[in-house]
Amino acid sequence: xxxxxxxxxxxxxxxxxxxxxxxxxxxxxxxxxxxxxxxxxxxxxxxxxxxxxxxxxxxxxxxxxxxxxxxxxxxxxxxxxxxxxxxxxxxxxxxxxxxxxxxxxxxxxxxxxxxxxxxxxxxxxxxxxxxxxxxxxxxxxxxxxxxxxxxxxxxxxxxxxxxxxxxxxxxxxxxxxxxxxxxxxxxxxxxxxxxxxxxxxxxxxxxxxxxxxxxxxxxxxxxxxxxxxxxxxxxxxxxxxxxxxxxxxxxxxxxxxxxxxxxxxxxxxxxxxxxxxxxxxxxxxxxxxxxxxxxxxxxxxxxxxxxx
Amino acid sequence: xxxxxxxxxxxxxxxxxxxxxxxxxxxxxxxxxxxxxxxxxxxxxxxxxxxxxxxxxxxxxxxxxxxxxxxxxxxxxxxxxxxxxxxxxxxxxxxxxxxxxxxxxxxxxxxxxxxxxxxxxxxxxxxxxxxxxxxxxxxxxxxxxxxxxxxxxxxxxxxxxxxxxxxxxxxxxxxxxxxxxxxxxxxxxxxxxxxxxxxxxxxxxxxxxxxxxxxxxxxxxxxxxxxxxxxxxxxxxxxxxxxxxxxxxxxxxxxxxxxxxxxxxxxxxxxxxxxxxxxxxxxxxxxxxxxxxxxxxxxxxxxxxxxxxxxxxxxxxxxxxxxxxxxxxxxxxxxxxxxxxxxxxxxxxxxxxxxxxxxxxxxxxxxxxxxxxxxxxxxxxxxxxxxxxxxxxxxxxxxxxxxxxxxx
Numbered sequence: 001x002x003x004x005x006x007x008x009x010x011x012x013x014x015x016x017x018x019x020x021x022x023x024x025x026x027x028x029x030x031x032x033x034x035x036x037x038x039x040x041x042x043x044x045x046x047x048x049x050x051x052x053x054x055x056x057x058x059x060x061x062x063x064x065x066x067x068x069x070x071x072x073x074x075x076x077x078x079x080x081x082x083x084x085x086x087x088x089x090x091x092x093x094x095x096x097x098x099x100x101x102x103x104x105x106x107x108x109x110x111x112x113x114x115x116x117x118x119x120x121x122x123x124x125x126x127x128x129x130x131x132x133x134x135x136x137x138x139x140x141x142x143x144x145x146x147x148x149x150x151x152x153x154x155x156x157x158x159x160x161x162x163x164x165x166x167x168x169x170x171x172x173x174x175x176x177x178x179x180x181x182x183x184x185x186x187x188x189x190x191x192x193x194x195x196x197x198x199x200x201x202x203x204x205x206x207x208x209x210x211x212x213x214x215x216x217x218x219x220x221x222x223x224x225x226x227x228x229x230x231x232x233x234x235x236x237x238x239x240x241x242x243x244x245x246x247x248x249x250x251x252x253x254x255x256x257x258x259x260x261x262x263x264x265x266x267x268x269x270x271x272x273x274x275x276x277x278x279x280x281x282x283x284x285x286x287x288x289x290x291x292x293x294x295x296x297x298x299x300x301x302x303x304x305x306x307x308x
Numbered sequence: 309x310x311x312x313x314x315x316x317x318x319x320x321x322x323x324x325x326x327x328x329x330x331x332x333x334x335x336x337x338x339x340x341x342x343x344x345x346x347x348x349x350x351x352x353x354x355x356x357x358x359x360x361x362x363x364x365x366x367x368x369x370x371x372x373x374x375x376x377x378x379x380x381x382x383x384x385x386x387x388x389x390x391x392x393x394x395x396x397x398x399x400x401x402x403x404x405x406x407x408x409x410x411x412x413x414x415x416x417x418x419x420x421x422x423x424x425x426x427x428x429x430x431x432x433x434x435x436x437x438x439x440x441x442x443x444x445x446x447x448x449x450x451x452x453x454x455x456x457x458x459x460x461x462x463x464x465x466x467x468x469x470x471x472x473x474x475x476x477x478x479x480x481x482x483x484x485x486x487x488x489x490x491x492x493x494x495x496x497x498x499x500x501x502x503x504x505x506x507x508x509x510x511x512x513x514x515x516x517x518x519x520x521x522x523x524x525x526x527x528x529x530x531x532x533x534x535x536x537x538x539x540x541x542x543x544x545x546x547x548x549x550x551x552x553x554x555x556x557x558x559x560x561x562x563x564x565x566x567x568x569x570x571x572x573x574x575x576x577x578x579x580x581x582x583x584x585x586x587x588x589x590x591x592x593x594x595x596x597x598x599x600x601x602x603x604x605x606x607x608x609x610x611x612x613x614x615x616x617x618x619x620x621x622x623x624x625x626x627x628x629x630x631x632x633x634x635x636x637x638x639x640x641x642x643x644x645x646x647x648x649x650x651x652x653x654x655x656x657x658x659x660x661x662x663x664x665x666x667x668x669x670x671x672x673x674x675x676x677x678x679x680x681x682x683x684x685x686x687x688x689x690x691x692x693x694x695x696x697x698x699x700x701x702x703x704x705x706x707x708x709x710x711x712x713x714x715x716x
Contacts, residue, residue: 048558049557050554050557069560070560071560073560076558082551084551085551088322088326089321089322089325090325093321097314098559101559102559102560105310129325
C-alpha cells in the first residue's frame with residue numbers, strides 16, 4: 001500500500017532523510033518512531049506529495065507519487081501535525097469541503113460528514129465555528145478531515161500532540177477502526193507507548209536514518225528478554241563496569257551520567273545492584289526498572305533517550 | 309472544475325462567517341462617499357461651474373462686449389460672472405470665493421482697436437484646478453475671436469478707434485454701417501450655419517450633469533474593489549499558516565484550480581462590496597438604472613486585476629506581515645494616482661497621465677465615461693480585453709511563484 005524505496009531528502013548540505021526504505025501493508029498500522037527532528041515529518045511529507053524527494057521513490061496504492069501524483073493523492077488521507085482546518089467554517093462545512101476535495105458529493109458526502117461527525121464526537125457542535133472549540137476538539141476535527149473521504153492510506157503525523165486524555169482515547173479508537181476497515185495507517189509519533197499500543201510494524205528513525213525496523217516482537221527481541229535497569233546520576237565508568245560484570249548483566253548504556261543494563265530477574269536483583277553501585281561512591285538521582293521496550297531499544301541503538 | 313466553484317463558494321462562506329474584511333470593503337468607501345456628498349451638497353452636488361470675478365476699469369464698449377459674451381447662456385452654464393471692484397476681487401479670491409479674478413485695465417478698448425500690446429491680468433485661485441482652467445480656455449477663445457474680428461473689420465475698427473481717441477462719434481456712421489453690413493453679407497456663407505446640418509439624435513441622459521460627485525463616484529467604487537482585493541489577496545498567507553494550503557496541495561486537485569477559485573472569489577467579493585455602494589450612488593446621482601448591471605458586471609469582471617496585482621505582491625513577500633505592509637504601500641498611492649480619491653480631472657496633468665497606466669485607473673475611466681454617457685455598454689466592455697490579459701498574466705505569475713511556498 002505504501003512503498004518507500006531509498007528515499008532521500010536534503011536541504012542544501014543538510015540531509016533530512018537518508019535512504020529510507022520501508023513498506024506498509026493494508027489493514028496494518030505502520031509506525032515511524034523517533035525523537036523530534038528525526039526526519040519523520042519530512043518522510044511523511046514526501047509520501048503525501050508535499051515535498052519532492054531528492055532521490056528515491058514513493059508509491060501509494062500502486063501509484064508513483066512522482067509520475068502519477070493525482071491518483072496517488074486521491075487514495076491518501078492526511079492528518080497533519082499542525083491543525084489544518086478552517087477556523088471560520090463550521091465543523092460540518094470543514095468536513096464537507098475536504099470531502100468534496102476528494103470528489104465526494106450529494107448524499108454520499110452528507111452521509112460521510114454525518115458519520116465522521118459522530119465518530120469524532122462533534123455532532124452536537126457541528127454547526128459551530130472551530131474557534132469556539134477546545135484544543136482536543138480541533139484535533140478531532142483535524143483528524144476527521146483526513147478520513148472523511150474513506151482513504152485507503154491514512155497518514156497520521158503526531159496526531160496526539162497536545163491532546164487531552166479523553167480526546168486521545170477517541171483518536172485511538174478511530175485509528176483502530178480504520179485499521180479494522182482495511183486502511184493502511186502510517187503513524188508517526190515520538191511516544192513509545194502509542195507505538196507499542198497500535199503499531200503492527202515499526203521503523204525507528206534517528207537523524208534521518210531508519211536504525212531499526214520490524215514488528216514489535218522483532219524489535220523487542222533485539223533488546224532481549226532481560227529486564228532493564230536504568231540509573232541516572234554521577235558514576236565512575238571503570239568501577240561501574242566491575243559491578244555490572246559481577247551482576248552478570250549486559251551493558252546497554254554506560255557513561256558518567258547514566259547507566260542502563262539488561263539483567264535477569266530485575267526486581268529480585270535490583271537491591272543488590274544498587275548496593276554495588278553505592279559502594280563505588282556513585283550518586284544516584286533516579287532509578288527505573290522496566291521490561292524490555294522500544295525506548296530501551298532506542299537507548300541501546302542511539303545511546304540517548306527517545307524523549308530527549 | 310466543480311471543485312473550483314465549491315472552493316469559491318466556501319471562501320465566500322468564510323468571509324460571511326468572519327465579515328470584518330467584507331464590511332470594511334463596503335463601509336470605508338461608503339463613508340468616504342457620504343463625507344464627500346455632504347461636502348458637495350445635496351442633489352448629486354453642483355455641476356463644475358467657474359466663478360469669475362471681473363473688475364472693469366475700462367468701462368468701454370469693448371469691455372462691455374466681453375462681459376456680454378461671458379454672460380450669454382451658453383457660457384453662463386460654465387462660468388458665473390460677477391462684477392466687483394479691484395479690492396473686492398482680490399479679497400474674495402483670497403477668501404476662496406471665486407475661481408479667478410479678471411481685471412480689464414483702463415485703455416483696453418483703445419489698445420485693442422489700435423492693435424497695441426495690452427495685458428489682461430488674470431489671477432487664479434490656486435485652491436481650484438478645474439475652474440481656472442475653464443476660464444483660461446474661455447478667455448483664450450475670446451482673444452482669438454477678437455483677433456479674427458480685427459482681420460475682417462480692420463478699416464471699420466480704425467475709424468471707430470479714431471473716434472474713440474478723439475472722444476467724438478465717427479462722422480460717417482451710415483457709411484460705416486453699410487461697410488460692416490456688406491462684409492457680414494459676404495462672409496455669412498462661411499460663418500452662418502449651412503443649409504445641410506447634422507443632427508445628433510443620440511439620446512442624452514436625462515437630468516445628468518457632470519458634477520464633482522459624479523466624477524468621484526467611480527473612484528469610490530474602485531476603492532471598494534481595492535479593499536475587497538486586498539482582503540482576498542492575503543488569503544494565500546492565511547491558508548498557508550492554517551495548514552489548509554498544504555492540505556490542498558496534498559489533495560488530488562491542481563494548484564491552478566486553487567488560484568482559479570481565488571479569482572472567482574475575488575470577483576464575487578468585488579460585486580458584493582460594490583453592489584450596495586453602486587445602488588446608493590445611482591439613486592443619489594440620478595444615474596439611469598439601465599446602466600446598473602452593466603456597470604456592476606464591468607467592475608466584477610475587471611476589478612479583480614487589483615486582486616491579481618496584490619496577490620503577486622503577497623506571494624513575493626517573505627511573510628504575511630511584510631506582504632500586507634507592501635500591499636498597503638502600493639494600494640494607497642495607486643488609489644491616489646488612479647483617481648479613486650480625487651477625480652483625474654482635478655489633478656495636475658502629469659498625474660492625470662499616470663492614472664491611465666494604473667490598473668484601477670484603467671478600470672475607472674471607462675466606467676466614468678459610461679456613467680457620463682460618452683459611450684454605451686458595448687463601448688465599455690471593449691476595454692475589458694487588455695485589462696483581463698494583464699490580470700490573468702499577473703495571477704499566473706503569482707500562482708507559479710506561490711507553488712514553492714505552498715509546500716511545507
